[in-house]
Amino acid sequence: MDILYLNPSFPPEMPMFARGLHQAGARVWAVGDGPREGLPAATQGALSGYLQVPRLLDEDDVERRILAWLGGRCPDRIECQWEPLVLLAARLRERLSLPGLGVHATVGFRDKPEMRARVAAAGLRVPRTLRARGADEARAAAAALGFPLILKPVQGAGSADTFRVDEPAALDPLLERLRHHAELSVEEFITGQELTYETLCIDGEPVYESISHYRPSALVARQNEWISPIIQTEKDLDAPHLAGGRALGRAVLRVLGVQTGFTHMEWFRTDAGEAIFGEIACRPPGANMVDLMNYTGDIDLYAAWGAAVTRGRAPALQRRPYSAAIIFKRAQGQGRIAGSSGLDAFLRAYGPHVARLDLLPVGAPRRDWTQTFLSDGNIVVRHVDQRVTTEMADAFASTVALYAR
Ligand SMILES: Nc1ncnc2c1ncn2[C@@H]1O[C@H](COP(=O)(O)OP(=O)(O)OP(=O)(O)O)[C@@H](O)[C@H]1O
Ligand SMILES: [Mg+2]
Numbered sequence: 001m002d003i004l005y006l007n008p009s010f011p012p013e014m015p016m017f018a019r020g021l022h023q024a025g026a027r028v029w030a031v032g033d034g035p036r037e038g039l040p041a042a043t044q045g046a047l048s049g050y051l052q053v054p055r056l057l058d059e060d061d062v063e064r065r066i067l068a069w070l071g072g073r074c075p076d077r078i079e080c081q082w083e084p085l086v087l088l089a090a091r092l093r094e095r096l097s098l099p100g101l102g103v104h105a106t107v108g109f110r111d112k113p114e115m116r117a118r119v120a121a122a123g124l125r126v127p128r129t130l131r132a133r134g135a136d137e138a139r140a141a142a143a144a145l146g147f148p149l150i151l152k153p154v155q156g157a158g159s160a161d162t163f164r165v166d167e168p169a170a171l172d173p174l175l176e177r178l179r180h181h182a183e184l185s186v187e188e189f190i191t192g193q194e195l196t197y198e199t200l201c202i203d204g205e206p207v208y209e210s211i212s213h214y215r216p217s218a219l220v221a222r223q224n225e226w227i228s229p230i231i232q233t234e235k236d237l238d239a240p241h242l243a244g245g246r247a248l249g250r251a252v253l254r255v256l257g258v259q260t261g262f263t264h265m266e267w268f269r270t271d272a273g274e275a276i277f278g279e280i281a282c283r284p285p286g287a288n289m290v291d292l293m294n295y296t297g298d299i300d301l302y303a304a305w306g307a308a309v310t311r312g313r314a315p316a317l318q319r320r321p322y323s324a325a326i327i328f329k330r331a332q333g334q335g336r337i338a339g340s341s342g343l344d345a346f347l348r349a350y351g352p353h354v355a356r357l358d359l360l361p362v363g364a365p366r367r368d369w370t371q372t373f374l375s376d377g378n379i380v381v382r383h384v385d386q387r388v389t390t391e392m393a394d395a396f397a398s399t400v401a402l403y404a405r
Contacts, residue, residue, distance in 0.1 A: 001071075001310050004066070005030045006080035006089055008043045009054060012374075013290050013302075015043040017081055017275055020306025022046035029075060031066060032056065035256060041363045066092065074098070079309060081262065081283045086110060101259055101282060108256040109263075109282040112154055112185045115256070119277050122255040124248060126277045128188040135175040141186035142171055148189040153181040162219060192270035194218060194278070195234075195242075197249035198293065199263045200301065201316070202308050206253065208317040209299070210234075210293045211242050212285075215393075218266070225330050225369055228397035231287060232325035233296040235386045244275030252280055261306055264289075287373040288326055290379075295324040295355045295382050323386035325393035329359065330369045331376045331402035337364050342400040350392045356380040359402065366404050376402050 008018045008030035017094060019042050021028045025049040033056040051069045053062050074096050080089035090106035093099070101109075108118050108136065109376035113131040120126045131154065142149055142165070152162035152175055161181065163174050194217040199206040211234040214221070221229035234242060245267045253266060264285040266278035284290050292303050297319050304314040331337055337360045345352065359377030360367070369375045379400075381392040 001026045001077070002048075002075040003028055003309065004070075004075040004078045004092070006032075006078070006085045007082045008032050008047070008050075009039050011082065011286055012078060013284065013288075014081060015040040015046075017284075017305060018046040020300075020302040020304070021079070021310060022306070023303050023355055024306035024310035025308040026306070031062065057084060059091070062088060063092060063095070066108075077283045077309060078268075079261070081279060082246075083110070086282055090262040090402065093316040099259070100261075101257075105257045105259075106282065110155065111281055112152070112279055116277070117280060119252055119255055122251065124251055124255070124277055124397075125274065129145055130186045132184045132186050133182065135172075135179075135405070138175055138184050138186055139171065142168070145186060145188055148154065150185075150189050151175075151178065152185050153178065154183040162222075164219065165393045187391050190268045190278075192268040192274075192276070195245055195267055195269060196231075196285060196289075197245055197265040197267060198289070199211050199249070199253065199258075200261070200305060200308060201253065201258050201263065201346050202260050202312060202314065204253070204258055206250070206307070208238060208304065209246065209249075210320075211235050211237055211245065211297065212272040212289065214266075222373075225346075226332075228400075229328045229373070230325055230328060230393045230397055231289060231292060231391060232393055233320070233323055235296070235320050235323040235389075237320065241269065241273070244273065245269060248275045248277060250259070252277060256280065258282065260312070262305065272322075287328075288378065292324050292326050292380060293357070295380055296320055296322050298322075322382040322384055323389040324355065324380055324382035325389050326378050326380050328373060328378045329374045329392050330402070330404050331360075331366050331404040335404050337362050337366065337368065337376065338403045338405045340400065340402050345399050346396055350381060350395070353381050353383050353388070353395060355382050376404075 003026045029049045030047050031051045036050045053065050078089050078092050090103045094102050107160050116126045116129040120300045132138035132141045148166045195216045196212045198210040200208040213232045215230040262284035265280040268276040299317050357379050383389045
């Protein structure tokens with residue numbers, strides 16, 4: 001089987017997915033914007049061919065170059081796991097009459113108001129959402145919805161330019177700041193816990209499901225540098241407090257018409273226990289969550305995805321012996337990593353339960369925490385007792401610090 005794979009090098013999980021396709025026996029033809037020699041070794045070994053394009057986000061140009069490269073040949077599938085290119089992948093599938101999500105279905109996973117509209121039309125609970133083109137429409141939407149509300153670009157990712165607005169006076173300065181976005185999504189603000197629901201599907205049926213908890217919510221974590229964000233997998237998907245979100249997730253997959261591949265949904269659980277849809281993407285989650293899910297089940301989702309896409313089947317994946325948590329650190333101070341505190345004591349207390357420790361070494365320049373959730377490093381801990389995982393995650397977040405100068 002020949003698979004055209006868009007963007008094999010970013011985000012950091014992508015080389016592993018290229019490897020997964022290769023392991024499953026596919027020939028992988030990748031398209032990226034860097035030189036082939038610059039790709040991670042794992043990717044290079046998995047590729048049968050590589051096309052370097054100058055501007056990956058210039059859809060028309062990339063489409064032309066791919067068609068010229070193919071020269072009349074046709075791959076069996078086109079795969080893309082990176083949000084900004086999922087629509088281009090859909091366009092190419094339609095152009096070449098290939099299986100997988102087409103443009104209409106992909107819009108349901110990419111355009112937030114349209115996604116919400118389709119989910120709401122099926123009778124599922126979504127935040128009230130209005131689409132606004134320009135400041136006047138945004139003001140009218142805010143007047144209709146009331147405060148607090150959420151303001152964000154229609155095609156957003158990484159919580160970039162997403163804001164909670166608490167009062168009318170705060171609206172105009174934000175609209176000015178967001179002027180470069182053609183369309184905004186104006187939404188009812190939902191108060192509650194924020195969770196996720198991931199699947200790997202084959203022909204529309206989940207063969208793998210997972211639920212994680214963001215602590216605190218992604219928005220709060222993205223806007224406060226001092227916080228050490230935690231993402232923790234739920235060990236028991238049958239727990240009563242997850243039933244509403246899991247049912248919501250399954251229903252959303254049916255409504256939006258998923259096929260074969262990963263999905264990543266975010267949802268809210270209100271204090272009253274109601275599950276409310278947030279958003280969904282037709283790709284795996286970022287923030288190292290694929291690794292987190294692998295640590296939760298002692299499974300290899302990279303290989304499983306490769307098998308699902310290439311052969312239409314996957315190994316048994318639904319064991320969850322652990323609850324795993326990943327905790328991200330932002331160093332205090334600017335410049336280069338100079339040291340840490342609290343790590344030795346943490347490892348003395350919890351060392352056997354640390355699945356991975358990946359902090360920037362002393363001397364490394366700090367990463368831009370506003371651009372990458374991976375920040376200045378992370379740890380993964382896991383335990384068969386979810387309460388212990390929670391305790392370890394909280395301890396790492398509050399007692400371990402990185403310093404830069
Ligand atoms: N209606 C809402 N009510 C409450 N919080 C919200 C709402 N919409 C978004 N948020 C918060 O803002 C965050 C970012 O919003 P959203 O997920 O829609 O944007 P995004 O840019 O796709 O983010 P990401 O790529 O990080 O998932 C959410 O994870 C959530 O914490
Ligand atoms: Mg989101």
